[in-house]
Amino acid sequence: MHSKQTVKYICEKYPSGNCYFYKQEMITFNTWDDPSSIMWGKKRPISKKTYERRKKEGYKTTETFINKEPAEIVQFIKAHS
Numbered sequence: 001m002h003s004k005q006t007v008k009y010i011c012e013k014y015p016s017g018n019c020y021f022y023k024q025e026m027i028t029f030n031t032w033d034d035p036s037s038i039m040w041g042k043k044r045p046i047s048k049k050t051y052e053r054r055k056k057e058g059y060k061t062t063e064t065f066i067n068k069e070p071a072e073i074v075q076f077i078k079a080h081s
Contacts, residue, residue: 008060009051010043015067021051 006026013019022043030037055061 004059008040008062009046009054011051011061011063013063013065019048021046021048023050023054 008024010022010024011019012022023046024043025041026038027041028034028037028039032038051061
């Protein structure tokens with residue numbers, strides 16, 4: 001279990017209305033006494049319920065709006081053999 005200083009909870013919102021929730025923990029590849037070895041680990045999916053509970057408990061939370069352009073549709077023409 002991480003402390004409130006070493007974990008953050010993330011909500012990513014998209015134009016479609018979808019929301020995705022993640023937990024991200026601080027990790028070290030050497031020792032906690034070496035600040036240069038401390039970094040954020042990989043985002044791990046969590047439920048909305050967990051995100052809201054942790055927010056209420058005072059953990060660090062962030063909400064980010066992801067505004068990506070829709071994918072371009074490319075037509076493939078079938079080559080005749």
